[in-house]
Amino acid sequence: PLPVMLQAAGAEPIVRPGGDIPGDxxxxxxxxxxxxxxxxxxxxxGVKLYTVILVPKGAKDAPIVLxxxxxxxxxxxxxxxxxxxxxxxxxxxxxxxxxxxxxVWQDIRGKYKSEGDYVVTRPMVxxxxxxxxxxGTDAYDTIDWLVNKANLPESNGRVGIIGSSYEGTTxxxxxxxxxxxxxxxxxxxxxxxxxxxxxxxxxxxFRQVMADYIAQQTxxxxxAKAASRGGYDDYDNFRAAGSAGDxxxxxxxxxxxxWRRLQEHPAYDAVWQGLALDKLLAANPSDVPTLWVQxxxxxxxxxxxxxxxEVLKAKGKMGNNHLLLGPWSHSQVNRNDVGRNxxxxxxxxxxxxxxxxxxxxxxxNEHLRxxxxxxxxxxxxxxxxxxxxxxxxxxxxxxxTGCSAPLTPIYLGANGGxxxxxxxxxxxxxxxDPAKPVPHYPRPVNFDDGSWQSWLTGDQRSFDGRPDVMTYxxxxxxxxxxxxxxxxxxxxxxxxxxxxxFVVKVIDVYPATNSSEPKMGGxxxxxxxxxxxxxxRESFEHPSAIPAGKVQQYKFRLPTVNHVFKPGHRIMVQxxxxxxxxxxxxxxxxxPNIFHAKSSDYRPATVTIERGGKTPSRVWLPVxxxxxxxxxxx
Ligand code: PG9
Numbered sequence: 001p002l003p004v005m006l007q008a009a010g011a012e013p014i015v016r017p018g019g020d021i022p023g024d025x026x027x028x029x030x031x032x033x034x035x036x037x038x039x040x041x042x043x044x045x046g047v048k049l050y051t052v053i054l055v056p057k058g059a060k061d062a063p064i065v066l067x068x069x070x071x072x073x074x075x076x077x078x079x080x081x082x083x084x085x086x087x088x089x090x091x092x093x094x095x096x097x098x099x100x101x102x103x104v105w106q107d108i109r110g111k112y113k114s115e116g117d118y119v120v121t122r123p124m125v126x127x128x129x130x131x132x133x134x135x136g137t138d139a140y141d142t143i144d145w146l147v148n149k150a151n152l153p154e155s156n157g158r159v160g161i162i163g164s165s166y167e168g169t170t171x172x173x174x175x176x177x178x179x180x181x182x183x184x185x186x187x188x189x190x191x192x193x194x195x196x197x198x199x200x201x202x203x204x205x206f207r208q209v210m211a212d213y214i215a216q217q218t219x220x221x222x223x224a225k226a227a228s229r230g231g232y233d234d235y236d237n238f239r240a241a242g243s244a245g246d247x248x249x250x251x252x253x254x255x256x257x258x259w260r261r262l263q264e265h266p267a268y269d270a271v272w273q274g275l276a277l278d279k280l281l282a283a284n285p286s287d288v289p290t291l292w293v294q295x296x297x298x299x300x301x302x303x304x305x306x307x308x309x310e311v312l313k314a315k316g317k318m319g320n321n322h323l324l325l326g327p328w329s330h331s332q333v334n335r336n337d338v339g340r341n342x343x344x345x346x347x348x349x350x351x352x353x354x355x356x357x358x359x360x361x362x363x364x365n366e367h368l369r370x371x372x373x374x375x376x377x378x379x380x381x382x383x384x385x386x387x388x389x390x391x392x393x394x395x396x397x398x399x400x401t402g403c404s405a406p407l408t409p410i411y412l413g414a415n416g417g418x419x420x421x422x423x424x425x426x427x428x429x430x431x432x433d434p435a436k437p438v439p440h441y442p443r444p445v446n447f448d449d450g451s452w453q454s455w456l457t458g459d460q461r462s463f464d465g466r467p468d469v470m471t472y473x474x475x476x477x478x479x480x481x482x483x484x485x486x487x488x489x490x491x492x493x494x495x496x497x498x499x500x501x502f503v504v505k506v507i508d509v510y511p512a513t514n515s516s517e518p519k520m521g522g523x524x525x526x527x528x529x530x531x532x533x534x535x536x537r538e539s540f541e542h543p544s545a546i547p548a549g550k551v552q553q554y555k556f557r558l559p560t561v562n563h564v565f566k567p568g569h570r571i572m573v574q575x576x577x578x579x580x581x582x583x584x585x586x587x588x589x590x591x592p593n594i595f596h597a598k599s600s601d602y603r604p605a606t607v608t609i610e611r612g613g614k615t616p617s618r619v620w621l622p623v624x625x626x627x628x629x630x631x632x633x634x
Contacts, residue, residue: 032083033057034097039151040115041106043141045133050113051106051142052077056085056097059154063368064146065096066104067163068139068170070217072112073105092164092334095361101368102155104146108170109138112222120218120258121169121191121275124176128274139174147181157181158368162360164188164293164331165301172277172308175286184367185286186360187308188293189301189330195272196540197303197530200262203556204533204540205501205583206594208244209234209447211253218256227251233444238581239437245595263595268540278304278311285315289367291359291376292321294560295328296384296527297342297456302559306486309395318378323395324359325381325562327351329453343457344520348387377633381484384527385508385564391633396485396560398622404631407488407620410474410571412611418472418573425613430468432500432577432588434602438463440582455582460507460524460574470609473509473572481565485622487528487558491575492615494552495534497588497605498545502554503579505529506619507572508565524572528558531579533586533594545590551615558619564626573619575609 028036035055040048052073056062069076082088086097093103110118116133123129124136139161147157159181161171168190175185191198200210212226219225230237241247245263253259265271273279290312294305309323326333329342332352339352359380365371379392398405413423439445441455442462451458463469489504506528514521535543537554546552565571578585587594587601609617 027081029083032085034085034088036077041142041145043109043116043133043138045131047109047114047116047133049106049109049115049138049142051104053152054085054089054103055152055154056100056102059100059102061156062100062102062154063364064102064104064152064155064159065093065364066106066139066143066146066159066161067167068106068108068135068142068174069163069167070108070111070118071166072222073107074113076105077103090334091336092356095356096364099361099365102152106142108135109133110221118218118221120214121166121194123275124173124280126274128271135170135173136176139170140177140179143179143181156369158183160184160186160364160368162186162188164334166191168293168301168305169277172281172304175288175290176277176280176284178286178288182288184364185288185290186293186363187290187305188333189295189298190277190304190308191301192278192304192308193272193276195268196276197307197557198301202531202583204267204536204543205531205579205586206244206262206266208238208247208581208584211244211248211251211259212447214256214259214262215251215253218258227253229447232446234447234581235439235443235445239435239585242599243587243595243597244584263593266593266595267536267543273541278307281308282311282315285312285317287317287320289320289363290322291324291363293324293326293333295326295330295332296382296559296561297328297454298330299452299456300330306560322376323379323381324355325379325560326355327382327384329456332453343454344459344523345384345457345525351382351389354389381562383562383564385482385566390562390628392628392631393633394631396622397624397628397631398485400488400620403485405622405624407485408623409490409616409618410573410621412470412472412573412575412609412617414611416472418474418571422616422618423612425615426611427494427608428470428611429606429608430470431604432468432495432607433604434578434585434588435604436468437578437580437585438466438469438503438576440579445581456529457525460505460526460572461522463576464524464574466576468576470575471572472574473570475570476511477565477567477569477571480567480626481571482563482624482626482628483527483565483622484562484624484628486560487622488620489530489532489554489556489558490620491554491617492551492610493554493617494549494608494610495546495588495605496548497603498548498590499586500534500546500588500605500607501531501577501579501583501586502534503529503531503576504558504619505574506558506561506621507574508563509570509572511568527561527563530556530558531583532556535590551610553615561622575617577607
């Protein structure tokens with residue numbers, strides 16, 4: 001036999017347990033201004049969660065900011081390998097790094113380097129979860145460990161929790177029964193109710209593109225590849241596939257439990273209701289000072305933050321709950337500091353710098369290190385018509401009941417008119433054909449080309465004029481109209497089908513000419529846009545077929561606005577029956593479960609939008625006087 005060892009005595013063996021990948025490699029130069037510690041923190045059930053802690057060198061009595069993520073804690077703290085903490089942390093953490101905070105990132109249970117089983121937006125312990133552990137208990141146990149001086153002697157024992165989207169959801173979950181060391185929170189665009197208005201469904205219409213997300217997120221503990229969608233135009237790809245269920249089946253997604261689960265729960269049943277965090281917040285209203293961050297053009301989660309704030313307001317928790325309505329898309333504030341524009345919209349100042357420097361940091365400083373009062377008002381809302389922040393004492397400024405002003409109906413009229421007076425009875429008919437659905441974005445639609453981020457600000461002229469898009473607009477305004485609150489679509493319609501979707505958009509039509517920016521002349525900017533699946537018009541939980549040919553009412557909430565339609569502009573409302581491929585197609589024939597609709601179920605229907613008389617289709621707008629100085633916080 002050959003000699004066992006060829007190298008000198010005492011040298012490391014070449015082949016040894018663990019091989020050449022030690023698992024604790026830490027590419028940080030000795031002169032770095034911070035330390036990186038990687039820990040496996042034990043939870044109450046023995047599962048250990050991978051946690052990265054960045055501690056500024058020399059830190060003493062430093063506050064902690066925690067983020068719990070399904071998106072790879074290691075990658076989040078390794079933006080660069082810079083020895084300077086401010087340059088190493090993700091963009092969104094720079095203000096914290098500058099201010100000497102201890103920054104902690106943790107992989108949630110079952111993802112990346114954490115142990116345990118991953119469950120998508122794991123239900124809180126209760127009827128849907130009997131394991132005794134959830135994202136609330138995991139946050140609690142983590143915080144308990146972090147504030148123990150034996151583990152992290154540099155901390156002052158106070159913790160702030162922050163994160164956007166899924167990471168925002170983990171913040172909300174940590175607020176249900178918060179650890180006493182949690183002194184401040186900022187859930188940014190959290191998914192709160194995934195059936196009503198965040199992510200998977202909106203009012204029952206399904207976001208088919210989420211199939212890719214589910215494949216990536218649950219195909220592997222780290223990130224898996226989604227199956228090919230086919231050609232470049234996802235409009236063609238999705239349409240050719242048939243139903244959303246057919247789409248997933250053809251890609252092998254039925255092997256993914258969460259994909260199967262979605263298909264088993266198309267309606268707002270006990271599962272979606274049990275997952276809805278606003279209901280749990282209402283039952284356990286938190287006293288933690290919280291800033292709920294809701295981007296106004298959030299293409300993923302446009303409902304959860306504002307809804308949570310409303311629920312806590314109803315529970316009398318105004319004093320410690322603040323709402324921030326920013327002129328952004330989903331997680332725009334977390335990506336980079338390009339805060340002067342969104343799609344074609346341009347703001348006069350960098351709203352993202354202002355967000356981190358003037359709002360979040362002072363708010364966290366106040367509560368985590370006894371900093372000066374941050375003076376964050378109850379509501380900070382960007383006025384998207386007048387291009388400025390407003391500090392308000394309450395929200396909404398107009399609503400159905402209980403506000404200082406009621407909602408004002410604006411009526412769909414004859415010949416495409418729109419006005420504050422109801423007109424004579426009449427109707428406008430169009431053929432909604434599932435074979436030719438209205439695109440949500442001009443074709444080709446490709447979900448990987450980046451257009452996704454700002455599609456909600458797209459020019460609605462691309463669809464105006466289609467025979468299946470009904471457009472109603474006011475005369476050119478001679479006086480400004482201010483809207484501050486949540487508009488409600490209230491459509492009366494008949495259809496020859498037995499199911500159908502309704503999409504309503506409230507649009508600001510810009511003046512026809514714009515000499516400094518010609519392409520914005522006549523621009524149609526949707527300030528609120530939402531879809532509603534007709535089968536849920538009477539109950540979200542118990543769908544029912546639409547009686548063909550009978551007028552039905554479709555009343556649903558649109559996204560919140562704080563906008564001024566200026567003189568020279570017009571107000572426009574568009575109504576249509578699809579928003580594809582963003583949302584799956586409604587077959588327009590009632591079937592028990594649209595995920596499993598057959599190709600023969602997809603049929604054209606003639607939809608008639610009723611106007612005037614006893615069935616006056618309208619949008620209830622939160623119109624308020626232009627001068628809101630009385631509602632302004634100092
Ligand atoms: N909107 C994404 C998401 C959140 C929660 C569940 C699923 C998806 C996100 O951006 O994280």
